[in-house]
Amino acid sequence: xxxxxxxxxxxxxxxxxxxxxxxxxxxxxxxxxxxxxxxxxxxxxxxxxxxxxxx
Amino acid sequence: xxxxxxxxxxxxxxxxxxxxxxxxxxxxxxxxxxxxxxxxxxxxxxxxxxxxxxxxxxxxxxxxxxxxxxxxxxxxxxxxxxxxxxxxxxxxxxxxxxxxxxxxxxxxxxxxxxxxxxxxxxxxxxxxxxxxxxxxxxxxxxxxxxxxxxxxxxxxxxxxxxxxxxxxxxxxxxxxxxxxxxxxxxxxxxxxxxxxxxxxxxxxxxxxxxxxxxxxxxxxxxxxxxxxxxxxxxxxxxxxxxxxxxxxxxxxxxxxxxxxxxxxxxxxxxxxxxxxxxxxxxxxxxxxxxxxxxxxxxxxxxxxxxxxxxxxxxxxxxxxxxxxxxxxxxxxxxxxxxxxxxxxxxxxxxxxxxxxxxxxxxxxxxxxxxxxxxxxxxxxxxxxxxxxxxxxxxxxxxxxxxxxxxxxxxxxxxxxxxxxxxxxxxxxxxxxxxxxxxxxxxxxxxxxxxxxxxxxxxxxxxxxxxxxxxxxxxxxxxxxxxxxxxxxxxxxxxxxxxxxxxxxxxxxxxxxxxxxxxxxxxxxxxxxxxxxxxxxxxxxxxxxxxxxxxxxxxxxxxxxxxxxxxxxxxxxxxxxxxxxxxxxxxxxxxxxxxxxxxxxxxxxxxxxxxxxxxxxxxxxxxxxxxxxxxxxxxxxxxxxxxxxxxxxxxxxxxxxxxxxxxxxxxxxxxxxxxxxxxxxxx
Numbered sequence: 001x002x003x004x005x006x007x008x009x010x011x012x013x014x015x016x017x018x019x020x021x022x023x024x025x026x027x028x029x030x031x032x033x034x035x036x037x038x039x040x041x042x043x044x045x046x047x048x049x050x051x052x053x054x055x
Numbered sequence: 056x057x058x059x060x061x062x063x064x065x066x067x068x069x070x071x072x073x074x075x076x077x078x079x080x081x082x083x084x085x086x087x088x089x090x091x092x093x094x095x096x097x098x099x100x101x102x103x104x105x106x107x108x109x110x111x112x113x114x115x116x117x118x119x120x121x122x123x124x125x126x127x128x129x130x131x132x133x134x135x136x137x138x139x140x141x142x143x144x145x146x147x148x149x150x151x152x153x154x155x156x157x158x159x160x161x162x163x164x165x166x167x168x169x170x171x172x173x174x175x176x177x178x179x180x181x182x183x184x185x186x187x188x189x190x191x192x193x194x195x196x197x198x199x200x201x202x203x204x205x206x207x208x209x210x211x212x213x214x215x216x217x218x219x220x221x222x223x224x225x226x227x228x229x230x231x232x233x234x235x236x237x238x239x240x241x242x243x244x245x246x247x248x249x250x251x252x253x254x255x256x257x258x259x260x261x262x263x264x265x266x267x268x269x270x271x272x273x274x275x276x277x278x279x280x281x282x283x284x285x286x287x288x289x290x291x292x293x294x295x296x297x298x299x300x301x302x303x304x305x306x307x308x309x310x311x312x313x314x315x316x317x318x319x320x321x322x323x324x325x326x327x328x329x330x331x332x333x334x335x336x337x338x339x340x341x342x343x344x345x346x347x348x349x350x351x352x353x354x355x356x357x358x359x360x361x362x363x364x365x366x367x368x369x370x371x372x373x374x375x376x377x378x379x380x381x382x383x384x385x386x387x388x389x390x391x392x393x394x395x396x397x398x399x400x401x402x403x404x405x406x407x408x409x410x411x412x413x414x415x416x417x418x419x420x421x422x423x424x425x426x427x428x429x430x431x432x433x434x435x436x437x438x439x440x441x442x443x444x445x446x447x448x449x450x451x452x453x454x455x456x457x458x459x460x461x462x463x464x465x466x467x468x469x470x471x472x473x474x475x476x477x478x479x480x481x482x483x484x485x486x487x488x489x490x491x492x493x494x495x496x497x498x499x500x501x502x503x504x505x506x507x508x509x510x511x512x513x514x515x516x517x518x519x520x521x522x523x524x525x526x527x528x529x530x531x532x533x534x535x536x537x538x539x540x541x542x543x544x545x546x547x548x549x550x551x552x553x554x555x556x557x558x559x560x561x562x563x564x565x566x567x568x569x570x571x572x573x574x575x576x577x578x579x580x581x582x583x584x585x586x587x588x589x590x591x592x593x594x595x596x597x598x599x600x601x602x603x604x605x606x607x608x609x610x611x612x613x614x615x616x617x618x619x620x621x622x623x624x625x626x627x628x629x630x631x632x633x634x635x636x637x638x639x640x641x642x643x644x645x646x647x648x649x650x651x652x653x654x655x656x657x658x659x660x661x662x663x664x665x666x667x668x669x670x671x672x673x674x675x676x677x678x679x680x681x682x683x684x685x686x687x688x689x690x691x692x693x694x695x696x697x698x699x700x701x702x703x704x705x706x707x708x709x710x711x712x713x714x715x716x717x718x719x720x721x722x723x724x725x726x727x728x729x730x731x732x733x734x735x736x737x
Contacts, residue, residue, distance in 0.1 A: 017383070017386075019412065019415055020386060020389060020390055020393075020408075020411055020412065020415060021390075021393075021408075021412055023386060023387055023390035025387055025390035025391035025393070025394045026391070026394055030387050030390075030391065033383075033384060033387055033662075034384075034387060034388060034391060036660070036661055036662070036664075037384065037388075037434075037438065037661050038388070038438055038441055038442075040441070040442070040445045041388075041391055041441060048057070048091075048246070049057040049059060049091070049093070049257075050245070050246065050247050050248045050253065050255065050256075050257070051057075051059055051061075051248065051257055051269070052190065052247055052248045052249045052269070052271060052327060053061065053095070053163075053190070053269070053270060053271060054059050054061055054093065054095035054117050054163065055093070055095070055117035055160040055161050055162075055163055055186055055188060055231070
């Protein structure tokens with residue numbers, strides 16, 4: 001049953017994706033994504049004012 | 056620091072006084088903190104004179120408007136009975152002008168259920184504000200809100216009618232109360248103090264300098280907002296330590312016992328503090344559910360029911376989405392490492408980064424790069440490299456460059472790209488991830504070797520030409536070359552869904568138990584055989600969990616001291632498992648069944664929020680009579696469902712576990728979607 005590593009591969013669903021050099025790695029969306037696996041990359045949470053009586 | 060000029064009506068202070076306030080605040084915060092200045096007004100006096108001043112100091116403006124004219128006039132008439140509506144509209148129009156648009160915060164609408172919810176929303180959205188919010192009118196248990204038809208959910212019904220209209224309109228503008236519920240349902244923070252468990256960090260500076268808690272408390276009882284402090288004699292830290300302020304920083308501990316047991320508490324947070332007040336008997340004070348309790352629960356559940364399941368956490372139901380999200384996460388980590396290096400990786404990093412772009416430029420190259428980025432221990436390298444960089448470890452940038460060069464050499468070989476990639480070696484050798492270990496020179500020696508794809512393998516040597524060695528990827532182990540050992544699954548109808556025994560990758564030591572040393576050929580062969588036998592056993596007894604249940608190849612790394620039957624998932628990408636090597640085929644079958652599910656569960660948690668506030672409650676694990684956090688119960692139940700197919704005795708306790716999960720407050724909409732699939736599976 002032994003085979004070579006070359007026949008094993010993930011079949012990732014191909015979507016139109018952003019090239020590596022164009023990924024926004026420091027934006028809010030990236031911070032949320034990275035924060036799940038690397039807390040230090042999540043950055044400080046920023047929260048807008050939550051005052052109920054104004055926007 | 057947010058400073059909100061509020062009232063009463065703050066424009067009554069006049070432009071000269073407002074200018075002085077803006078000047079003082081701006082200079083006080085200069086160089087200390089970013090200042091977010093806002094004003095909230097009824098708009099009646101808003102004129103270019105004020106707006107020019109606000110533009111100068113970047114003071115953002117929010118306006119109160121209760122909807123259409125009929126709605127607005129219900130509570131906002133002049134003393135002589137005239138409507139204020141035309142003047143408010145004029146103010147909104149002014150704020151919408153190009154020159155002031157950047158100051159426009161949006162519209163704040165106080166709910167009155169006598170108004171037509173559709174007409175109210177239409178009137179607000181017609182003005183194209185950047186944001187809308189709806190406020191429940193202030194009320195307490197002593198002074199409950201009007202409920203003309205007696206319905207305990209009249210306010211939720213009204214808001215959900217607005218929600219439905221808003222959906223119909225295509226959600227033209229964010230509505231804060233809806234965004235907040237959506238955020239908490241998905242595991243994020245609440246966006247307003249009237250909802251959710253986020254700590255409230257507000258203090259009111261009155262015009263006489265006294266420091267108070269939020270103004271809404273005044274509707275509870277006379278003096279409720281008072282702290283006894285003022286700006287002349289006290290620091291803000293003293294206000295922060297005031298028991299009334301502290302009480303609103305406690306999250307789950309700060310809500311009533313009834314609320315702590317309620318499944319929607321993460322979203323409603325017990326409601327606005329003021330709305331909990333009662334002066335009666337045992338419930339005196341704020342340790343009560345909100346007077347809007349039924350409304351809040353119905354609103355949260357109503358918004359949840361209106362959120363189409365297929366728009367949430369698609370990774371839960373679709374393996375291709377999970378793989379794509381995992382790939383995206385690894386690519387984002389790599390891009391983050393590049394950004395954080397900020398040039399410190401030197402020439403070697405820069406060249407490797409350029410090579411990555413070249414690889415991405417062709418289908419073959421992209422496939423080669425994807426192949427190494429999907430390797431679970433690539434994630435481990437990235438996380439270690441980011442840690443080293445953030446902790447300022449010596450040699451971190453150079454180490455990152457080593458890693459990227461090695462990774463790209465493997466990618467170029469997989470892609471068959473005819474380019475020489477320099478790869479550093481240490482201690483006489485190097486591991487090309489997903490390919491194998493190459494011995495270059497004697498132990499202890501270090502240097503750089505050039506690797507170039509050729510035929511079905513690659514050439515490696517210190518320089519181009521005769522000194523290069525040819526390595527065939529399909530060849531068995533030979534002097535100086537030890538390939539990663541790959542195995543197809545027995546009767547595998549899905550080519551590519553086999554497993555590899557990876558006892559080579561230097562980043563594989565990322566599990567709770569230490570990674571074993573590289574196995575000799577005989578031991579690796581024996582392990583491959585018994586694993587193949589275990590997969591055959593799974594195929595017979597639980598075919599749904601055989602080869603077809605795998606989303607991709609499985610990377611198995613032998614560990615030392617691992618518990619038999621207990622697979623490990625560590626700090627790596629999707630698809631790796633650490634296993635003990637001593638078990639027989641049946642033990643290993645259970646290890647694999649449990650392990651594949653554990654790996655999938657952890658991969659989901661890496662890319663989707665299945666629960667929030669984990670650990671805030673404890674849940675009984677039926678088969679162990681043990682209290683665990685929700686994540687522990689969800690993961691164990693998810694694994695046990697697969698084990699139950701293999702051995703029916705594992706069905707014990709699953710129905711109770713699913714019921715417990717059903718009523719848990721921690722589950723997000725994504726988590727509930729997973730739970731629904733688990734029920735279906737059972």
